[in-house]
Amino acid sequence: MPNSKNTQRILIGEISGAHGIRGDVLVRTYTETPDAIASYGPLTDESGKRSFSLRVVRVTPKGIVARINGIEDRNAAEPLRGIKLYVGRDRLPDPKGAEYYYADLIGLDAVSDDSSALGKIVSVQNFGAGDLLELKPADGSATEFIPFEDRYVPNIDLQSRTIVIRRPDVTGSEDDEANDVEEDSEESDRL
Template identity: 60%
Template sequence: MANEQKAKLILLGEITGVHGIRGDLMVRSYTDPLDAIATYGPLLDGMGNKKLSLTVHRVTDKGIVARVEGIKDRTAAEGLRGTKLYVERSQLPEASASEFYHADLIGLKALNPDGSALGEIVSMQNFGGGDLLELKPASGAPSEFIPFETQWVPTIDLEQRTAVIIIPTTTGNDENDEGEVDASSDDEN
């Protein structure tokens, strides 16, 4: 599949395992609510070729128990393990003014507040503490993660494909992790 076509696909979930002997599957869903993954119609595999019609049976702590149309037994279901489930970007509802799809942010040109080039947003990650933009600096320096919060990313312009980013600074003082200036050395005696 061409990169242009692949860029239009949005990952909604992944088949992580098999449940029982009748072909039910365990699915990790990235939708909210989790069972909304089945509301987008047939889902596509990573190549954009295979269409999978998903029916959710129930939501569990380990994921969604679902069935794919045409899969009748455990052996057939095993063949789908690891399949990533995509939908075309055009099938998603428009995000509100203060919300963004991660896929829409990847590839944005990152700018300093003065408008000078900073680099490019190459991924979005969440390691449990909130969303982080991965910034690949134009200087060629190693990528760095920027908290996806208004104080660090005050402006996003999807039409211009730009994001203004304020790089957090640190003082080397672990107790001062918000980039504040360490004033302890300025104490008067």
């Protein structure tokens, strides 16, 4: 069943600890600008049962320092450490151009250029070198990571819930080998 934009919740921050004695908290934000997290109104925890209204006190390199309605001192703020903060997908702006929310990509049906079924996108990861789509192949084999780059992901259709995937050639092609030989030759010429 496709994800509904109206009911889906998106992780946009996490309370990383208490800050000071007045009940302020340090929040690691996942919004484009850190202080934008407060502009979405009340946020909820993972269960959706608890609600948090944030007011940004200041932005720091570690995140934002915020006040939460009803939290008056450090003792009340301490137990909030680790709470993930969510907002309804319908309260977020539509992405611009070729931008996507990770949550919109998860669950897409992956197909090849010829529309053959490849599997489903089960997560989006970033280990520091760029975004990777985790593809769960239709044949039940182990998941694989696909670089989220135009040459490997030439088309995304959120309306039809499909994504075109061109798997990277991990075996190395003759062109790659020829380039390696050329580089080795150039390097030996310089010695």
